[in-house]
Amino acid sequence: MKILLCGKGGCGKSTLAALLAGAYAADGRNVLVVDCDESNYGLHRQLGLELPEDLTHYFGGKKGAYREFDSKGRVFEKKWTPEDVPPEYTSRKDGIRLIAVGKISEAGEGCACGIGFLAKEFLNNLETGDNDIVIVDTEAGVEHFGRGVDEFADAIIMVVDPSYESIHLSEKVCDMCRAFGKPVYIVINKADEAQEKLIRETIRDKEAVIAAIRPDAGIMEAGLKGEPLSADIPALRSIKDKLEKA
Numbered sequence: 001m002k003i004l005l006c007g008k009g010g011c012g013k014s015t016l017a018a019l020l021a022g023a024y025a026a027d028g029r030n031v032l033v034v035d036c037d038e039s040n041y042g043l044h045r046q047l048g049l050e051l052p053e054d055l056t057h058y059f060g061g062k063k064g065a066y067r068e069f070d071s072k073g074r075v076f077e078k079k080w081t082p083e084d085v086p087p088e089y090t091s092r093k094d095g096i097r098l099i100a101v102g103k104i105s106e107a108g109e110g111c112a113c114g115i116g117f118l119a120k121e122f123l124n125n126l127e128t129g130d131n132d133i134v135i136v137d138t139e140a141g142v143e144h145f146g147r148g149v150d151e152f153a154d155a156i157i158m159v160v161d162p163s164y165e166s167i168h169l170s171e172k173v174c175d176m177c178r179a180f181g182k183p184v185y186i187v188i189n190k191a192d193e194a195q196e197k198l199i200r201e202t203i204r205d206k207e208a209v210i211a212a213i214r215p216d217a218g219i220m221e222a223g224l225k226g227e228p229l230s231a232d233i234p235a236l237r238s239i240k241d242k243l244e245k246a
Ligand SMILES: Nc1ncnc2c1ncn2[C@@H]1O[C@H](COP(=O)(O)OP(=O)(O)O)[C@@H](O)[C@H]1O
Pocket: 007, 008, 009, 010, 011, 012, 013, 014, 015, 016, 042, 140, 189, 190, 213, 214, 215, 216, 217, 219, 220, 221, 222, 223, 224
């Protein structure tokens, strides 16, 4: 199963990616986390892993995937499984493997389109078995939808924090997912009981809401210190159950 996480900046996409990765790994699933956020550097820390070398480097840099595509009409010669990702481009521990498609690291190095293109080709080319869970963490907003990065996804989770912006964005995301025929689920994050109630009342796509995560002092402290996350929160079980039935 391939799961894509989306939502506005700071809503908790990477946090949920790391928590879900840990929860699935604890169930004995083979977890591949794909960091598609070219700007942020938090996810590997939340997982307690080193940042792996950019997968774009394997393809000769940000323009490499375009060059392959232009010369051969495709980027990948054959389908890849999670095991086919070259180990020198992954970091791993305890049943979790992390890859980073690419990061913008220098001023003036140009746009991130090549990274987005490779992410799309990679994820569309990736074959998963029954025990494989692929968790894709994205940059903020909906640009990846425009690029079609989500085509591969079996399920899309939109993280909604207590803000008007998040609630509004959820309508756009739900509309786009439905247009693509993709199942979309909403997870409310960082909301106390009263805020959760208000979000559930206000949000248009009420039936898509599958879980809520409270503001958590442990998560916040780990985020502040850049330390690995380990939170045993009941929402993770509900999310996994809902996705399993998808
Ligand atoms: N449920 C929560 N309780 C407390 N802090 C949270 C919670 N979820 C996320 N955070 C904090 O919010 C910040 C943004 O989260 P992050 O997952 O990086 O967001 P995103 O990836 O969507 O930009 C981080 O500092 C994280 O530790």
